[in-house]
Amino acid sequence: MAGHRRSRADDDNRIRTVTRWLLAGSLAATGAVGGLAAAHTHASSSPSNGVRSESSSDDNSLLSPSASAPQQSFEAPVAQSGGS
Amino acid sequence: MSTNALPVWYLMRATGVVSLLLLTLAFALGIATSNRWRPTGSRLYVTTTLHRNAALLAVAFLAVHVVTAVIDVDAGVGLVSVIFPVGPGWLAVGTLGLDLLAALVLTSLVRRHLGYRLWRAIHWAAYGAWPLAIAHGLGMGSDDGTWWLDAVAIACIATMAAVVTWRVLAGPTETHGARA
Numbered sequence: 001m002a003g004h005r006r007s008r009a010d011d012d013n014r015i016r017t018v019t020r021w022l023l024a025g026s027l028a029a030t031g032a033v034g035g036l037a038a039a040h041t042h043a044s045s046s047p048s049n050g051v052r053s054e055s056s057s058d059d060n061s062l063l064s065p066s067a068s069a070p071q072q073s074f075e076a077p078v079a080q081s082g083g084s
Numbered sequence: 085m086s087t088n089a090l091p092v093w094y095l096m097r098a099t100g101v102v103s104l105l106l107l108t109l110a111f112a113l114g115i116a117t118s119n120r121w122r123p124t125g126s127r128l129y130v131t132t133t134l135h136r137n138a139a140l141l142a143v144a145f146l147a148v149h150v151v152t153a154v155i156d157v158d159a160g161v162g163l164v165s166v167i168f169p170v171g172p173g174w175l176a177v178g179t180l181g182l183d184l185l186a187a188l189v190l191t192s193l194v195r196r197h198l199g200y201r202l203w204r205a206i207h208w209a210a211y212g213a214w215p216l217a218i219a220h221g222l223g224m225g226s227d228d229g230t231w232w233l234d235a236v237a238i239a240c241i242a243t244m245a246a247v248v249t250w251r252v253l254a255g256p257t258e259t260h261g262a263r264a
Binding site: 006008010011014015018019022023026029030031032033034035036037038040041 | 090091093094095097098099101102105106109123125126127129130133134137138141145226227230232
């Protein structure tokens, strides 16, 4: 029975190999799903199809992006004259 | 630190989906361990170790999912709603699943001090995290109706249905080895 069983080193190698493939697959899947999510967002970025608008931050569609691309919210400083 | 950069938002969605897949795999391997299944010619600890590694990977991706949800201003997820299920709707469901997983991880870390019976009871209760996770993923609606989210959901549900059926049909197994 023990004759055809793998050695412990073989089992350890098997675990290492599968775990590495699992990590690689997970990272690849993250990239793929991120790309699909981006494509989905891009395709549905008109305000009328469920994508959250800026004024609805407290509803149930919290995890939807704003329809527009991110923008800086600050303005360039304006020089002030005067003073004593 | 907060941002409304779209890549962060995509990363949050992607890591959420991948952690659901890994969670499903970890649960399937956990049930396989209970059924004393092992790859041909290998020892049972191969299944057990792969179950643990898949679970650790799921936790790592889940951590990225949570962190990106917190720092993304559009997501509107506060630190309190990460820990307590007080957020709106499906967010609270996800938090509840996260709490169950945290209990699973923490009790596994101190398993030697808990005793096998208590650890096992908590471990089985944590399997409730899976339906909560899938409900959270489908209910949030960010990718609702996309073919790939539907495919992921169907694959996860089919896998869990298969392994739970397998577990039920296998009947009780000896657990005195306490090596799951």
